[in-house]
Amino acid sequence: MDESTPPPPDIDAYPPPPPPSAPTGTPTDFLKGVVGKKVIVRLTSGVDYRGVLSCLDGYMNIALEQTEEHVNGVVTNRYGDAFIRGNNVLYISAAEPL
Amino acid sequence: MASQILPLELIDRCIGSRIWVIMKSDREFTGTLLGFDDFVNMVLEDVTEYETTPQGRKKTRLAQTLLNGNNICMLIPGSEGPESDS
Numbered sequence: 001m002d003e004s005t006p007p008p009p010d011i012d013a014y015p016p017p018p019p020p021s022a023p024t025g026t027p028t029d030f031l032k033g034v035v036g037k038k039v040i041v042r043l044t045s046g047v048d049y050r051g052v053l054s055c056l057d058g059y060m061n062i063a064l065e066q067t068e069e070h071v072n073g074v075v076t077n078r079y080g081d082a083f084i085r086g087n088n089v090l091y092i093s094a095a096e097p098l
Numbered sequence: 099m100a101s102q103i104l105p106l107e108l109i110d111r112c113i114g115s116r117i118w119v120i121m122k123s124d125r126e127f128t129g130t131l132l133g134f135d136d137f138v139n140m141v142l143e144d145v146t147e148y149e150t151t152p153q154g155r156k157k158t159r160l161a162q163t164l165l166n167g168n169n170i171c172m173l174i175p176g177s178e179g180p181e182s183d184s
Contacts (some may be wrong), residue, residue, distance in 0.1 A: 023114070024133060026133040026134070027133065030133075030141045040160070046149075089163070090125075090166055090169065093160040093163040094162045
């Protein structure tokens with residue numbers, strides 16, 4: 001029956017998908033762009049963690065790979081994987097061009 | 099009544115220009131503001147971090163940086179920070 005087979009939606013009726021937009025610069029855009037890149041994470045204590053950002057969430061909880069712990073510019077520890085609880089994070093800085 | 103401007107609107111007008119961020123601790127940042135969210139987490143570019151210690155002021159240069167809004171105390175639009183003359 002005709003009623004059981006609705007016509008396919010007219011694709012012209014839908015707006016075109018947005019172009020792959022340049023990052024507008026909000027925190028969310030920054031975080032999307034920086035996943036998989038080398039980053040410097042500084043905690044409020046002043047300790048730095050440098051590594052590859054594998055993932056993170058809205059709390060700024062962070063998972064890093066190939067992590068180096070820096071205290072006063074000196075490497076004090078290396079970790080294969082590290083999880084950082086977001087409340088300690090002062091900033092996340094890109095360590096390679098985005 | 100004269101048109102009001104909300105605090106976050108003021109910050110929104112600063113996007114693209116230099117801004118000086120003073121934290122709750124002895125830490126300050128300057129950079130070009132790229133964006134921010136409702137928590138006033140801020141994305142900055144060409145950043146200089148200033149740490150004031152009893153030994154003096156330590157400067158750190160950073161590229162694009164997401165600054166956690168949790169520890170931000172004050173924002174000063176259009177300023178080059180603690181080393182500016184004004």
